[in-house]
Amino acid sequence: MSVVQDVLLTIKKYNMIESGNRVLVAVSGGPDSMALLHILFGLKDQLGIQLHVFHLNHCFRGTESMQDACLVEDTAQLLGVPYTLEKFDVPAYCVQNHKSNQEGAREVRYNLISRISSQIGAARVALGHHADDQAETVIANFLRGSGLTGLKGFLPLREEFYIRPLFRLRRKDIEEYCKVNKISYRIDSSNKKTVYKRNQIRLELIPVLEDYNPALVNTLLKTAEVLRAEDEFLENEAGKVCTSPMVSNECNGWVLDIDLLTALPLALQRRVMRKLWSRMVGEPGGLGFGHLEVILDLLQEGKGSWESHLPRGIHVTRSYNQLYFKKESESNERAPVDRYHINVPGETQIPGLGVVVRANVLFRGETLDPEMLPAQEVLLDYDKLNGKLFVRTRLHGDRFSPLGMNGAEVKLKKFFIDQKIPWEKRESIPLVTCNGEIAWVAGVRPAEKFKVDEASERLLHLSLLKQ
């Protein structure tokens, strides 16, 4: 099959382009992208598409980089294809943003592609990656242990936007195509250096591996194709779980029902947790095997509360049958202690907790039986509260004498455990204090000491409202 026929079949097989599309072709000046441009140019009428060339001068190689840009400009002019040349000081960007050269170049490139595509109304961006690039990607990911998501390599069509029409072609066939069709190209001199692991894989490792399987590149292309479908299926199944009642979005994080989670096949347990982590850090990948295993082992061990830390500041805590995924900063965020003086009567906003405490003073007979109030309201004996009232969250060593326990004092921590208050919520329960003593664990229980009794005359009515 000719190179052009293969590209046409690839485009059709993966539904890469629709008739009427404007396609931005990313051209570096190397053989792959120059061949890509020529092949698409030859097919543009048949496909019913319009082309636009994009070249980025990364400023890595001075004069060489400028010559690359000139070649691309000349070619676009010769073909009569509109073009955009951009120049960006990537080395400076990398220094400023503490990125590796490859990482920085990638970021800048994709940002520019995105901006220019939207300026010119491009529906697709064509990239010159081919079968050998795919094999290198798969090998690199295999060696670093990235699982299915990495072993599937890059996609022929990503996000319905980036297309890789040379996806199934070998490097040598592309170079041969350039030779036969007298297509000029420039070789990026840094491709021949093995300082980058990626070049080393191409130049040194693949020849070694081909001794074990001479058809290695094609083998890996097939492997990637099979694994791509399997990864997609697994991701979809995990996605279904994430939109099921088992997973809920609470307190700027995610909460999972542990009984439901552990009843899932292990593969889905791992994927669901990875998915939640990805959502929270805003990008896919990067969560290692070890982190998940710690959580899975802890889940198997039993019912106790515990916490575990994932990368990028995600904090996982178990509390009873729930698993909380929270951002570290948020889970450590505490309302300032003894800071909020409660206005009596009046409303006091507690910004750190997102609640308002409303206070009124009533006389006996003006209100309901204290025991008939909802948990979010309480009646206390105002005359027993001989000091200013404050709201704070718990402190280490807090003690409390819950109503109904004849004044017996317990550790607040133990009280929370007995009441099955989830670990995560304990940090955000407002405590109303008077002279340092806890008068009301808001929404849970008042203290015995300040309870309304037969002698009470003035009653303090507190309500906890959501802001």
Next chain:
Amino acid sequence: MSVVQDVLLTIKKYNMIESGNRVLVAVSGGPDSMALLHILFGLKDQLGIQLHVFHLNHCFRGTESMQDACLVEDTAQLLGVPYTLEKFDVPAYCVQNHKSNQEGAREVRYNLISRISSQIGAARVALGHHADDQAETVIANFLRGSGLTGLKGFLPLREEFYIRPLFRLRRKDIEEYCKVNKISYRIDSSNKKTVYKRNQIRLELIPVLEDYNPALVNTLLKTAEVLRAEDEFLENEAGKVCTSPMVSNECNGWVLDIDLLTALPLALQRRVMRKLWSRMVGEPGGLGFGHLEVILDLLQEGKGSWESHLPRGIHVTRSYNQLYFKKESESNERAPVDRYHINVPGETQIPGLGVVVRANVLFRGETLDPEMLPAQEVLLDYDKLNGKLFVRTRLHGDRFSPLGMNGAEVKLKKFFIDQKIPWEKRESIPLVTCNGEIAWVAGVRPAEKFKVDEASERLLHLSLLKQ
């Protein structure tokens, strides 16, 4: 963690052994299996198990092999563990059965293990494979492109029978354990030869790959662990499809509803087809990517009938909306032509088709209206049938004048197509003939020429029964 602790944890994590189990320990005499024996011996009371040593002399290395056997025997006697030593001429077996040495040794070993386990009542067989072996397996499978099923490596617990308690240990830790505990072992001299690809991977390739990732072995162990769960999930999902109404077992093969198949995620389509193939050839694995892609591409292309050949003599045919998996020999099997003379009255068995034709002669008024009969029965005008009746299957060039078409003759092939008779079934539809003319396409349509009309007096009643 000590080596013994790790083994204990591994045994517990994968539920490898139950208290009361008799465990056959396969001991070659090398460091791995000798360490395995000693570790299990040390744990046997704690685990509540009994050990039995098994050693196979493969006869590959003459005196060396005998010395291995002696070491194992001495060790078992010293520990007071019962043992079985077997000697088998594997080289001769390999020559006779056209197997590679490794393949032959594996077959003989697993057969003997299976026999001896059942003789001594062993519930488990412990094997000495460790983390480095796993990494080698994963790399070998990666290089030959075996997909998830190979990338997951071997299992810590296979078929609830084979256990690998050293699964998470590194080779160097096992050798260190032998040294510290003064455990004698023998090194198989063939392990140092790189004639086998497997040795070459261990001795030459892994050191190269460790330059890219110094923690390669552990990385691959984790990859395998994750992929194992994902493969298991995918296999289970595919298994569910295979027991759904979409798949049925017919004519010694499998039939799939194509509309339902193609509505499945691609990953499941591939796995379901692989599963059916495996069931038919009686073993897993061995079906390449290319074969499935041909079928998937054909399925996408349209509605026409086609056939495709899979390895090991499996034949796939599409006919309308059904996909048939059949054994090549069976799909070519045809009932003998014009062989079966129909006894009138009486029953005639047609062995090649698995049916019986029952014939009766009735007089008008003794039976129902011909049009009221089920498809498996027919009434013909017996007096129009002036010759012996036979049953055969179709022949190239058969023609037929279907009832209701005023005597117009059509090719039988076209008639089958018009009637949407699946390709595969056409071969097994009995044709009742008289003087070479088709009188009844059994179960489908009688011929116009032999139909019952006002003048008919004697009626032939034919019924097609399953044998």
